[in-house]
Amino acid sequence: MSDFNTDLPLSARAMAARPAPYLDGLNPAQREAVETLDGPVLMLAGAGTGKTKALTARIAHLLNTGRAFPSQILAVTFTNKAAREMKLRVGGYLGDAVEGMAWMGTFHSISAKLLRRHAELVGLKSSFTILDMDDQLRLIKQILSAANIDEKRWPPRLLANIIDQWKNRAWTPEQVPSSEANAFDNRGTEFYAAYQDRLKTLNACDFGDLLLHCVTIFQAHPDVLQDYQRRFKYVLVDEYQDTNVAQYLWLRLLAAGHKNICCVGDDDQSIYGWRGAEVGNILRFERDFPGAKVVRLEQNYRSTPHILAAAGQVISGNQDRLGKTLWTEAQSGEKLRLIGHWDGEEEARWVGEQIEDLQRGTRGLQPFNLEQMAILVRASHQMRAFEDRFLTIGLPYRVIGGPRFYERMEIRDAMAYFRLAVSPGDDLAFERVVNTPKRGLGDKAQQVIQRYARAADVPLVQGAALAIEAGEIKGRGAGQLRAFLEGVARWHRAVLGLGAVPDDDALIETVTEPSTSGNHIELAEQILEESGYTEMWLNDKTPEAPGRLDNLKELVKALESFENLQGFLEHVALVMDNDSDGAEDKVSIMTLHAAKGLEFPAIFLPGWEEGLFPSQRSMDESGQKGLEEERRLAYVGITRAEQLCTISFAANRRVYGQWQSQLPSRFVDELPGDHVEVLTPPGLYGGIGAGFGGTGFGSAVEERASKADVYNSPGWRRLQTAERSQPKLVHGTVVPEFEEGARVFHQKFGYGRVASVDGDKLFVEFEKSSARHVMAAYVQEADASAGDVPF
DNA sequence: GAGCCGTCTTTTTTT
C-alpha cells in the first residue's frame, strides 16, 4: 500500500513546457466533461462522439493539474482491448507517467489484483487459481453427479448460468433471495453453496467470484475498504451501461470516499442485458450519485446526416432512455439503402456483388477497400451464407470474434500441464490431463485416485501416489501414472528453481537453486515434450492435428513476453483476447455485439426479419425489455456506418433446416422514409402501403401482415423466381462454347476448370467444390487470373 | 478405450 512513493508527479515546469495539448480540439461538451473534475459526472456519450478522446483527456487533465498521482486514479474498462487503448492514448498525452497508473484495467483484472492482496478474508490463499468455464462446468458436473442428478433433465450448463447470474447480482449463497428458491428443481441454492465450498477447497475462484469476493470484503471489512476509498481520489468507468449489479456495488463502494466518479456510457448502446448488465444503473445515475453533473456528448464525427437520422428515428421507439440527439456538421452523404430478397442465399449473393461494386467504385462513389466494409449479423449462424458465397467468388473475408485462441482444446490441455507444474495441487488441471495423452487411466483408475485423495484429504497428485503405493492401480496404468507423477514433481521443482515463491502447500521438497531467468520457455517445451503431449498430436492423423501443433508453438512463443509461468497463467485467465490477423485487405463479418465500438465506411445489415431480428427468443424471454434491447442493437448496427449503410431482409429463410417465410422486421418499418432509398423493385416492396414518405413505412401490425401477403403472392414469387433461374450470360445472348481446360465460373459452385465437353454439357472440376456435370448455359468464361469476377 | 450410430439442440459473449 505504499505505491504513493513511486509516483512521478509532473513538475510545474513540465506543465509549462507542454500546456495541456489534450485540450486542443475538444468541443464544448467534451471540454466540460474533461474539466468537471469534482463530484460525480455522467458522460452520456453517443456513438461516434469522441468519448475515448474525452475520457483519456480527462485522465491527462487530472494528472497534469496535479489533482492526483497516477496511482490514485482508478480507471476501469470491460475489455482488455479498451484498457489497452486507454493506456496508449493517455501515454500519448503524458509519456511514461502512464506507467504509474497501476489501477487502469478491466473490472476483472483489477479485482484479481485486489483479491490477491486480501484473499484470506474470504478464505482463499493469495495464490488462488482462476477457473475458466471448462473447469467451472466440470466442477458443477461433479457436484450434480454426487447428488445423483439426472443431467438430462437438469443440465449442468443451466446451473452454471444460474450461478453466474446470481453472482452478477452480487448474491452469495446465503444472500440468494427466497424468490429464487425454486431455481434448478428447488436445489439451486444448495448446489450453489456446495459449488462455493468446492472452490474454496480447491483454492480457486471463477470470474464472477473475482467481483463478488471483492464486494464481500469491502462490505465486511470497513478498514480495508476505507484504505482504498482514500487511495482512489478519482474513479473513471467506461461503458457504464454494461455494468451489472456486482460491478455497480464495487464501484459505488470504492468511489464513496472522494465521490469523484466519472461514468461514461450510452444507454442506447446497452446490449448485454442477457448476461447481467443493468441499463438501470445508468438510468439511475443521478439518483445514485446526488449532485451528479450530466454531460451529453451529441456531436457526432462519424456518420452522415442520413445515417444519424435513421438511427435516431429507430431508437426513439424505446421508452427507457435518457434521451440524446446526435447531430453532425457534415452535410452530404448517401441515404441508407433497403432491399428485400427472395432468400438468404440471394441476399448473400447480392451483398457479395455490392461489395465488389464498392471495391471498384460505383455510382460516383469513391472506391472502398475491403477493409472498410463490414457485414453485421444478429446471430452467428447467419455468417455461414456469406462465408459460403465469398469462398465461392473468392472474396477475402475475415470473421471477427470466433472461438478464441485460449479456448482451444490443445491450448487448455497445455495450460493444465503448466498449472500442474506451478501448483501440483490443482485438481482440476490434474483431472484434465492425467489421461491426456492416454495413459491407460480410465474412469476406474481415476475413481480409485479420487477415493484415496478424499480419504486422506489431500490433492489428487498425492492421492494418486497413495493409490500406487497401495497397489490399487493395475496393469499398464500403474507405470505410466508413476511416470506422470514424477514428471509433475520434476516440473514443479524446475518452476521453483526458476525463482518462484513456494506455495504454502508445496508438495515437493526442494532445494531452491539459483534463478535461471527466461528459462520458463524451455521448461514449457520440456513439459509438453516429456508429458508426451506434443507426441500425441504428432501421431494424430486427423486433419486438425497440424493446426493444433502450430497453436502449441504459438503458445510457447507467447511465453516470451512473460517472466515466468505464473505470470503467464494469470494473463491467460484474464486476457482472453482474440486479435485477428491484420494486414490483408478483407471484408469483416461479425455479430452486432462484436461490432460495438467499431466503425466502418460501409456497413451491411442483413437479415432484418421478424423473429431473427428482433430475435424471437429475446422477446419471449424478456418481453418489452428484450425488444428494446434488440432495438438498441439495431441502433448500434446503423451507427457503425460512416458513409454507407445497407439494410436487407429475405422473404424466405431456412431455420433449423426448415424453410420458413419471413416478414420484414418491425425495425424496417421504423426507418424514416426520407432517409432511405428502397432498392427492391417497385411493386414488390416499395409500392406497398401508404407509408414511406416521411413517417416511415407505416408501423401497424396489420400492414405488416399485408406485406406478408405480397411476399407470398404469385406475382412476387414469379418475379423472384424468374430473376433467380435466369443464368447470367456474358453480354446476355450467346452461350459461349467451351474448350477443355478453360477456366469457368458457375453461380453456385464458383470457379473451375473444364475437364471434358459433351455438347452443351460440361464436366467441370470446381476449385471449392467437387467435380460435376453442369449445363454450359450456367457457366461463364472466366479470366485465367485468380479471383477475378467475370461480370 | 475407440469408434460408430442415433438423438438432441440450435442467440447474442466478456472476463
Place this chain on the structure above:
DNA sequence: AAGACGGCTC
C-alpha cells in the same frame, strides 16, 4: 441441416 453429445458395442 448440421454439429455435438451420449450411449452402445466391439
